[in-house]
Amino acid sequence: MGTGRFILAGAAALGVLASSAFAADDMTGMVTRIDRLNNTISIQQMQKGTVGNAGGAGALQEYKTKDAAMLDAVHAGDRVTYSATDTDGTGTLTKLEKQ
Template identity: 55%
Template structure:
């Protein structure tokens, strides 16, 4: 019984650390629109890998932490971004344009 508890605790710790690493890792997408007045950006995620790489989902709208983040970003640009979910609103915490 004790060994099972220790094993489950270890599995939970690994799962938590993997989800934190995934949240910190940047996601790749293409900017489909920017609304500087509302402070939002629409990004369509791009899947990596070979299986289903040509399929794309719908664009998601994110709140921008600071309008200076999107100064050099335009619709059609490929970007790497990280998000946080605070109060039910998805917010861009890091945004980098790919070259």
């Protein structure tokens, strides 16, 4: 029983850490696809400069929006600043601003 509880506690801690990555500071990226019928947007996250990489493209993520009006101000190819939360494994945009 003790080992099982330890494993469950570790899994819960990893879940909290993973979801906090979405809620971190504003991220920057480029809009690659907008689906206005399903209120989703795909954003290619731009990596911050690191050794050997001066800010290249990062992971492509798809996010849902709570409000369809968020998508009205942006188009594919636009650079954006955004914030998102993780709800049951689905990323949801909380902020989206065109740069």
